Each structure stands twice: as structure tokens, then as C-alpha cells.
Amino acid sequence: PVAGGECEYTRWGFIDVFESRAMDVVQPDTCAAGGLTECKKIADMANAFGVRYLPHVWGTGIGMAAALQLIASLAHTPARLRPREPLLELDRSEHPFRQAVLAEPLGHRGGWVEIPGGPGLGIEVDRDALRRFEARP
Structure with a gap:
């Protein structure tokens, strides 16, 4: 199977991929491809074209939770x-x-990742940790 799409953006960017049957699996990055709503639309398009949807995650636990x-x-x-x-x-x-x-x-164990169950994305951001990583002039 051919997989890709982590550097493609929005449903408009995936139209040619689906119509040309260029990929068997699309892997948009939820945070870069337009967020949850846009990626849901891409996933629905993938389903309509019989293409597997498998999100790509690169970055923080916030993106992984999304x-x-x-x-x-x-x-x-x-x-x-x-x-x-x-x-x-x-x-x-x-x-x-x-x-x-x-x-x-x-957490991920044995190839499985638990879906967080709290409100929103299911996670709580550690604001103090964010401050430790902020860029300062």
C-alpha cells in the first residue's frame, strides 16, 4: 500500500489524491491539515473513496490527544x-x-494508546511546563 499526505493540507489538497487514487492510506497531520473539523471532512472523503485514514502525529501530546x-x-x-x-x-x-x-x-503500551477521557481533548495542559519552554528575548 502507498501511504502519505502528512504534508498535505485541507480537504482541497486531498481532492487530487483521492480522484487519482494516488494513495491507499492518507495520513494528514491533525494539527497541520486544518484541525479536527477539517480532518473529519478529509476522513469522510477517504471513506467515500475507499481509502484508509491514519493520522500522522508529530509534535506535542496536545496534537496526539487531538x-x-x-x-x-x-x-x-x-x-x-x-x-x-x-x-x-x-x-x-x-x-x-x-x-x-x-x-x-x-501512555502507550504494547502498541496501544489509551484515548484520554477528560473534557475537550481529554487532557490538561501543564502551564508551568509551557513557561519553561517559552522563547525569551
């Missing part, structure tokens, strides 16, 4: 008799900022 909440809201794509579990592409390399900005880090 992608997880989006995945939780989607129908299995493409629709089939025996649906496949949703997948998420994420970077697990050492990165001090990624989880530090969350009051409680998102």
Missing part, C-alpha cells in the same frame, strides 16, 4: 465486514517537550 479524539469519532475506513482496528502514526523518539506539556502524559 488525533486520538478524531480517530475515536471515525467510522472504520474503508467500511468492511471485518473492520480493522484504527491506527495512528506517532513519533516515539526522545523529545523533552512532547509529554512535558501535559499534566498527565499519554
Whole structure:
């Protein structure tokens, strides 16, 4: 399967991808491709074209929480008799900022990531941690 799309933006950027059948799996980055609402539209388009939707996550736990909440809201794509579990592409390399900005880090064990259950994105941002990383003149 051919996968891509992490550097494509908005549903308008994906139209040619879907119409030309250029990819079997699209991987928009939820934070870069237009946010939750726009990515839901991209996911709906993927479903209509029979293309699998698998978000790409690069950056902080905030972006990861957004992608997880989006995945939780989607129908299995493409629709089939025996649906496949949703997948998420994420970077697990050492990165001090990624989880530090969350009051409680998102856990992943054995290839599974738990979807946060709190209000909104399900996470609480650690404002003190944000201040430690802010750029100063």
C-alpha cells in the first residue's frame, strides 16, 4: 500500500489524491491539515473513496490527544465486514517537550494508546511546563 499526505493540507489538497487514487492510506497531520473539523471532512472523503485514514502525529501530546479524539469519532475506513482496528502514526523518539506539556502524559503500551477521557481533548495542559519552554528575548 502507498501511504502519505502528512504534508498535505485541507480537504482541497486531498481532492487530487483521492480522484487519482494516488494513495491507499492518507495520513494528514491533525494539527497541520486544518484541525479536527477539517480532518473529519478529509476522513469522510477517504471513506467515500475507499481509502484508509491514519493520522500522522508529530509534535506535542496536545496534537496526539487531538488525533486520538478524531480517530475515536471515525467510522472504520474503508467500511468492511471485518473492520480493522484504527491506527495512528506517532513519533516515539526522545523529545523533552512532547509529554512535558501535559499534566498527565499519554501512555502507550504494547502498541496501544489509551484515548484520554477528560473534557475537550481529554487532557490538561501543564502551564508551568509551557513557561519553561517559552522563547525569551
